[in-house]
Amino acid sequence: MGNRSDKPMNPLEMLAYILSKQINDHEVVYIGTGLPMIAGILARKTHAPNIVLVYESGGQDPMEGALPWSVGGPATWRKSPLIMEMPYSFGQLYNGYVDKAFLGFAQIDMYGNVNTHMIGKDFLKPDHRLTGSGGNNDLSSLAENMILVGLQSPQKFVPKVDFITSPGFLDGGDSRKKAGLLGNGPICVITQAAVFDFEPETKRMRVKSLHPGVSFDLCQLACGFELLKPEGEIPVTEVPSKEILEILRNEVDPRGVFTTIPGM
Amino acid sequence: MGKFSFNEEAIKNLKITDTSILERLVDFEHARKWHLSKDRSRKDKRMSLKEAVAEYVSDGDIMTDGGFCYVRTSIQSYFEVIRQQKKNLQFCSSPNTNHSYMINAGCCRYSHNSYIGAEMRGIDRNYARQLKAGKVNILSEWSHGSMAQGFKAAQLGLPGVFSKQLLGSDMIKYNPYVKVMQNPMRNDPDPVVFIPAIYPDVSIIHVHAADKKGNARFFGPAVNDIAMAAATRKLIITAEEIVPESDIRYNNKGVYIPAMYVDAVVELPFGAVPGQMPGCYYWSRQWWEMAFRYAMKSDENFQHFLEYWVYSVKDQYEFIEKLGGARWIAESRRLTKAEEYDNEDIGVNFDYEEYTSGEWPEDMSKMRFY
Numbered sequence: 001m002g003n004r005s006d007k008p009m010n011p012l013e014m015l016a017y018i019l020s021k022q023i024n025d026h027e028v029v030y031i032g033t034g035l036p037m038i039a040g041i042l043a044r045k046t047h048a049p050n051i052v053l054v055y056e057s058g059g060q061d062p063m064e065g066a067l068p069w070s071v072g073g074p075a076t077w078r079k080s081p082l083i084m085e086m087p088y089s090f091g092q093l094y095n096g097y098v099d100k101a102f103l104g105f106a107q108i109d110m111y112g113n114v115n116t117h118m119i120g121k122d123f124l125k126p127d128h129r130l131t132g133s134g135g136n137n138d139l140s141s142l143a144e145n146m147i148l149v150g151l152q153s154p155q156k157f158v159p160k161v162d163f164i165t166s167p168g169f170l171d172g173g174d175s176r177k178k179a180g181l182l183g184n185g186p187i188c189v190i191t192q193a194a195v196f197d198f199e200p201e202t203k204r205m206r207v208k209s210l211h212p213g214v215s216f217d218l219c220q221l222a223c224g225f226e227l228l229k230p231e232g233e234i235p236v237t238e239v240p241s242k243e244i245l246e247i248l249r250n251e252v253d254p255r256g257v258f259t260t261i262p263g264m
Numbered sequence: 265m266g267k268f269s270f271n272e273e274a275i276k277n278l279k280i281t282d283t284s285i286l287e288r289l290v291d292f293e294h295a296r297k298w299h300l301s302k303d304r305s306r307k308d309k310r311m312s313l314k315e316a317v318a319e320y321v322s323d324g325d326i327m328t329d330g331g332f333c334y335v336r337t338s339i340q341s342y343f344e345v346i347r348q349q350k351k352n353l354q355f356c357s358s359p360n361t362n363h364s365y366m367i368n369a370g371c372c373r374y375s376h377n378s379y380i381g382a383e384m385r386g387i388d389r390n391y392a393r394q395l396k397a398g399k400v401n402i403l404s405e406w407s408h409g410s411m412a413q414g415f416k417a418a419q420l421g422l423p424g425v426f427s428k429q430l431l432g433s434d435m436i437k438y439n440p441y442v443k444v445m446q447n448p449m450r451n452d453p454d455p456v457v458f459i460p461a462i463y464p465d466v467s468i469i470h471v472h473a474a475d476k477k478g479n480a481r482f483f484g485p486a487v488n489d490i491a492m493a494a495a496t497r498k499l500i501i502t503a504e505e506i507v508p509e510s511d512i513r514y515n516n517k518g519v520y521i522p523a524m525y526v527d528a529v530v531e532l533p534f535g536a537v538p539g540q541m542p543g544c545y546y547w548s549r550q551w552w553e554m555a556f557r558y559a560m561k562s563d564e565n566f567q568h569f570l571e572y573w574v575y576s577v578k579d580q581y582e583f584i585e586k587l588g589g590a591r592w593i594a595e596s597r598r599l600t601k602a603e604e605y606d607n608e609d610i611g612v613n614f615d616y617e618e619y620t621s622g623e624w625p626e627d628m629s630k631m632r633f634y
Binding site: 073079 | 277331332333334335358377378379380381387388391392395396402405406408409410412413416428429430433434435438453456483484485486487488490491547600603604605614615
């Protein structure tokens with residue numbers, strides 16, 4: 001990967017850092033593939049060494065080790081005290097043993113509904129077929145607190161997702177509760193531009209903090225629906241220290257699988 | 265009127281004209297009758313992979329994908345299914361990673377999906393293409409958890425379970441098997457989803473060790489395999505090694521599958537290659553990169569890929585020769601042990617040359633499939 005230590009922080013590294021900051025020490029965290037895995041491991045190597053990671057294939061509380069390539073791979077159950085089955089690990093979410101769960105998205109709408117199924121109008125003949133749910137729907141249905149992460153663009157932040165794979169607040173208001181879903185729903189959305197939360201009444205997406213150098217207008221430009229503004233001055237998102245960036249680059253993702261961008 | 269009351273909206277949305285194709289997956293009576301008629305004798309069930317696939321995988325079967333994506337998955341057995349050119353299979357698994365190439369090979373026409381793709385190796389562009397070309401039809405859409413509950417309900421001997429998954433999602437509109445209902449235990453409005461027990465026709469599960477009757481031991485994530493073994497009508501166990509029954513009885517930790525479920529026992533060292541087998545070998549990263557970056561680009565590429573890795577290969581040993589032979593085995597074992605245990609301080613290096621070109625390599629012998 002060459003020497004990354006001289007390079008400035010890239011957006012994916014920023015994402016991984018903010019994501020890791022959502023995790024408090026001693027929490028139980030349900031982890032999906034990709035950036036959430038990076039964030040979980042970064043959190044454990046920095047401010048939250050005592051968290052327990054749970055994976056959908058059944059891996060539980062692995063010892064620190066190499067970065068998992070697969071949520072079924074050895075690093076998700078490395079010297080685990082025990083390894084569960086898939087339905088049991090989702091049962092841990094339902095029964096209230098998991099504090100936070102992380103989810104990526106291909107499309108997201110203003111109520112935090114997530115699509116990872118397909119892009120297009122015809123489900124049977126989509127423009128692009130994506131992975132489908134995997135564990136995403138289970139996490140979004142059952143988790144006490146959902147944290148959504150992905151890159152922001154008008155194509156991804158859309159007024160209406162082409163397919164609801166993982167419900168957020170559905171049509172807003174109390175529609176999530178009425179549908180019978182558990183937990184608080186999405187508590188925040190993290191992108192390369194900003195951190196968002198949801199306005200408590202309408203459940204519409206609202207800017208919580210903007211990353212350094214990003215204005216509200218720029219953030220709105222990269223979004224296909226109208227964003228809500230918080231009251232008062234919008235805070236600037238905290239950036240990782242040099243030390244944390246080094247841990248991320250040298251210890252968490254030394255091969256740069258998840259946190260390098262070609263050309264950056 | 266048929267025996268089953270499917271979710272009408274999903275039938276309509278999926279454009280399923282003949283619902284009989286949906287029935288066997290939830291036909292409990294059929295599965296029970298099948299299980300009742302299984303040979304109960306404590307016999308030696310060993311046979312070759314060829315024999316097992318020829319006898320127990322039938323055209324039109326609902327087949328599962330075992331393990332997780334490429335972890336302890338019976339990939340070499342699926343290649344044998346391709347070589348025997350089985351037809352019209354339905355694939356039903358969480359995840360359905362090893363389902364896409366079965367479509368190109370002409371073996372699989374129907375999907376019960378919860379996940380398509382191979383995680384970090386990316387989106388399965390091939391599946392999308394086959395879907396658009398009408399080469400594969402989706403019969404039901406699930407989440408990992410809800411499908412896992414269907415298998416688990418079958419294992420536990422239940423008509424189905426009430427779930428809190430899928431509510432509010434569009435999968436409800438594309439899954440003929442699930443229904444939103446009121447929780448009968450509650451007075452306040454409490455929507456739940458009924459998930460029926462699901463019974464596949466055939467499962468091939470790869471394990472670390474089995475005795476000749478089929479008692480099977482494995483470690484690492486069980487995923488859905490324990491439940492699938494109980495639910496499926498026909499079960500082929502492939503094992504890294506065959507051990508005496510006394511070994512199973514005295515070391516019964518990790519023996520999750522009892523012989524009574526098992527129809528065939530196949531001694532199949534390296535049966536999960538090019539995936540990972542806990543304690544035994546690491547997954548071949550370059551191979552999967554080639555599958556996703558070369559084969560999935562076009563139908564022609566895929567045929568070429570299958571020709572090289574499946575049709576022109578007799579068994580897993582020839583496959584491993586193409587990966588790099590005994591040297592590949594040794595390195596692959598070193599990698600997996602380093603990732604699973606704590607011997608990375610002996611200097612195991614996970615660096616490798618990523619396959620990125622998307623082109624067929626000019627000199628295959630230069631590829632290092634670690």
